[in-house]
Amino acid sequence: MRFECLSSEFFSGNRSRLMEAMPEGAMALLHSNDVMPTSADGVMPFVQDSDMIYLSGIDQEETVLLLYPSAPDPKQREILFVRRTDEHLAIWEGEKFTKEAATLRSGVQNVQWTENFDGLFGQLVVQADEVLLNSNEHARAACGVETRAMRLNRECQAKYPLHRYGRLAPLLHVLRAVKQEEEVQAIRRACAITEAGFRRVLGMMAPGVGEWEVEAEYTHEFLKSGSRGHAYSPIVGGGKNACVLHYVSNHERLQAGDLVLMDVGAECSHWNADMTRTVPVSGKYTERQAEVYNAVLEVMRYAASIVKPGVMPKEYTQLVLEKVQQALIGLGLIDAAEAADQDDSKPLVRRYFMHGVSHHLGLDVHDVAPSNEAFAEGHVITIEPGIYIREENIGIRIENNYRITADGVEDLMATIPVEIEEIERLMAR
Template identity: 55%
Template sequence: MKRYAPLDKALFVENRKRLSGLLHSCSLVVLNSNDIMPTNADGTMPFLQNSDLFYLSGIDQEESILLMFPDFPNEEFREILFLRETNEEIAIWEGHKYTKEEAREVSGIQTVMWLTQFERVFASLMHEARRVYLNTNEYLRAVPKVETCDARFVKWCQEYYPLHKYDRLAPHMHKLRAVKSAEEIKVMQEACNITEKGFRRVLSFVKPGVMEYEIEAEYLHEFVRNRSRGFAYEPIVASGANACVLHYIANSMPCQSGDLLLMDVGAEYANYNADMTRTIPVSGKFTSRQREVYNAVLRVQREAMKLLRPGNVIREYQREVEKLMESELIGLGLLDRQDVKNQNPKQPLLKKYFMHGTSHHLGLDVHDVGNVYRNFEPGMVFTVEPGIYIREEGIGIRLENNVVIREDGIEDLMSNIPIEAEEIEDLMNQ
């Protein structure tokens, strides 16, 4: 039994149906689970399932393979799930593994076999297949230095079956996963709700002298007790000048009176992720300058949400957000209007204070897959995270919510998480 509540298998049945509609005729699809990654000695990292395999099957276990052959003559072999066969020794040392019946119930796939049968069955399907779709990590900023199970399989498959026509599965998965179903959004809302509980817990905990790692521990406690595996990503708990380091993850410093505390954290739930950033005053009250900058970031965030509409595209959206940010930075006295007018458009002055993108896809991966040149569509889920970082003043402020694009606007999955400066101060001083 998994920690999270079971997801409706209809989600995975529909996902496979949608993928089948994108394939060439007489095609075979192969997806492998992620490896359990080693550390040192006999240590391992916690298992994290391959996002594409989970998306198509709901199977959350290592050493699993999914085959799809939508127009194979024998209906029983159009969807096959291969699992590691358990035994008494595995059960004693590692715990329960899926039975065939459980895997059918989770995935909606009726043909479930043990891995020992894979090569024989795969050979029989390959004899009928004209095209084979193999999976790879093609995320735009991925740096794949570690060979994955999918990558090893690509080598093996092309060595033993060199005359088949091979194709990339990733573009199809990026297209499908970019638009979330109602069931997926429901699960992501739960991840956001758990994140809210962590944030509210922290608001009553933070005070001068507490350590950043103590705050991290408060979040983790609340996340895990609400059926989350924990953090969706390495948490950023950055006080004072640390908030101006975009990927600060040491979380090792004390929170000082008068400083701001930037927290970029999110809970995972059922393999889906939340991604929240809030910035609060350590002493429970913003200074006038801190509030001035804070409200500028909040205004940009709210205007950015209005730009996340069907038909827009990331590049144009980012340009529009940067124009909003330029205006706010001029108002804060950080940029000069005339200097902005005369700036090199390839090196905009605002990058000194706002140097990152405003939004990214969110879902089974925190930086979820999706084509950056594709127009926004209803059902896409994005973060909205403008920030202003003034290193010379030791001020770093970022605000981040997760929103769903709808036909007539956005649905804010974090609308219940406090964000107004006054509300944050009130909650911290109760």
């Protein structure tokens, strides 16, 4: 196998925890993602809904998971529906899950063909007091197209209008935020693959190299290592492009004397890494570049020193912004007197640091978590401060991934070079 799937016990445990959190008499319904079209007869590579992966491990279209812990018949408390496979489908599309294989992967004993879903659901839904429907409730979600879940949820509500409906997402956000050991191990492997890509890239970096060539080196290393590839669209921005926060075209050549910002991460077994490093194209930082780089590195280490269970993200972010402001004053970018008299609604720090400090990481790169709740043991987050000085063509971001422990954090990227001296030494080899 290209990569190891997490154990069926992991998926079974996730379902058990979810069902324990569901209201008495409730039924939960989850759908896989659609296969999305491009044009003509083309389709995009299939990407499974993360909740479906978390609860079943089934990475296949036309999958439905029904959880009904109060069902009188124990065999109907967990039902997994998968697309019927046959010889014709195997010839044209390749191997699909048989019922037996779906059980081995997910731990669900009752596996049915998706074509039988409507009839069986109709028999069971009339017994339920409430139906919990799943949807994408990520705070930054922007759904410009109707998903399979949205479409089938609407059809369910139209067909059974007298039922009481509820939201499944808040329960899943609580569960998914706390990473279990198998998840952490998958993230560790993703970090290790990302590190291998970074070390590979340091050996080929030079003026004239295309940003796309740097991306290709990461891609090669990720795929060679068993990853399905990049966890997200990689950012490889040289010079002025490093100051564009979501620069993903990666279409220009690197210039001597510039910095190149690389925001990349490998996927492993569906879990993700998210790293940023900013290195000198010519192999050595200028005095000014080094000054800004070390200021960003100091902020990242400060942020890591104050994260622990019980800390509220909003308060943590404010402390980090104050540290960034001190750095900007030290770099001569903000006047101390001006900072003391600034309008709090328009903080000066945002001239040079425009994005967030941290986000949760897991099955999704910007992973789900309960809103407005404190950090907790078992959370995995990024820490990614940056300073972007467009007038100087300097954009620097440094980002590592951290597991929150009982009394602080564990740096999951501690072995990835980050000090100026080590980066320059590796680039000189």
